[in-house]
Structures are given as C-alpha cells and as structure tokens.
Amino acid sequence: EAGVTQFPSHSVIEKGQTVTLRCDPISGHDNLYWYRRVMGKEIKFLLHFVKESKQDESGMPNNRFLAERTGGTYSTLKVQPAELEDSGVYFCASSHPQGPYEQYFGPGTRLTVT
C-alpha cells in the first residue's frame, strides 16, 4: 500500500511569489489534514478535509493560504503571495473514514521563502 505522498519535497521561492503544494493521501482515506512546522515552533494544524469538503479550517493563518481538494482525492495548498514567515515544513496526513482515525503522515514539503 502506497503511503501519503507530497510534492515537491523542497521549494525555494522569493517573497511575493506563489507556491502550490500537493498531497496525495492513502487511497480510500476520506480524511485529509494539513499541518505545518515553522522554525522553532511546534507542528500546528491548518485544516481538515472530509472528502472534498472543508470540515475545519480554523488553523489557516490568513487568506493568503488556499486549500482545495477537488474530487475528494489529492489536495493542494496554495500560498499567494508568499511571505518570509511562511517558511517551514508543511505536512499532510490522511486517515481512514472509519475509526480509529490514526493519521498517516507524508514526508513533508520544506518551503523556503527568501
């Protein structure tokens, strides 16, 4: 069984540019979560999809971040325009639609904004 995949593994962009991160969850996992870890801080929740619907987006920092999950399969997280403080590692996790809701994490995308 393939695990959660994320693309790209590393992205370096300039302040003001746009970046789109992609996450492919484990097949059959309706739940998809985005998290991020900025330097020196803990891993923080961004948002949660159930299939294509946003269940909880309380962790999204501001309106420069846009997450989508068209068709309920893969998800994208777009940052536009990127700021220096957006640098960090962005993780995606997925879990099965029925319990016990264990979350399986992807390898993360390291975003560097210069």
Added chain:
Amino acid sequence: AQRVTQPEKLLSVFKGAPVELKCNYSYSGSPELFWYVQYSRQRLQLLLRHISRESIKGFTADLNKGETSFHLKKPFAQEEDSAMYYCALSRSYSGAGSYQLTFGKGTKLSVIP
C-alpha cells in the same frame, strides 16, 4: 486552550540506560494522547496511543489524568531509538468530525553507544 508541553528539547542517554520523555498536557475534557516518532530521514509515524495500552519497541506510556501527563518510558535504551519524539493529543473518538492533532515541540533523543 489545549496545549502539549515537552520540557526537554534534547535528551541524551547511554545505551542500556532507562529513558523517560516527559509530556504534560492541558485540555478541557478527556483527550486521546499519542506519541509520534520521526527517525532520521523518515516520516512522522505513530509510536503508540494511550487507548491501546500496548508496548511498541519496548516503549510504554501511561496516562495520568491527575497530573495531566503522558510520559514515554523505556527500561533499556537502544541506539536505534535515537529520533525525534512528539507528544500529541486530539479529542476522544466519538464518531464523525475533526480529530486534529495538537503537538508538543518535540524531544530529540540521542542514545550514546
């Protein structure tokens, strides 16, 4: 507000010595507690959860509701235990809904040969 505190950023122990990674939490209600581990160049993976009450790779963790703690323990550390360990919590399983994880900052365990 819910919070997870891991007071040690780095913990170094000798091989064969006991290990205890500390975790304290604050949460209104009864959370579910987890330990996640990230080995070098690998992804974050679940080590154990309090509800399972099992031992994984020799590690155990007991939920102490009175002290709001969920410390991770192993009686004899091995070199392969060197990794980053994260304590996390979510709301207790109760059907559909969001089970977002709240993480601590992590403790880097280094086992000295």
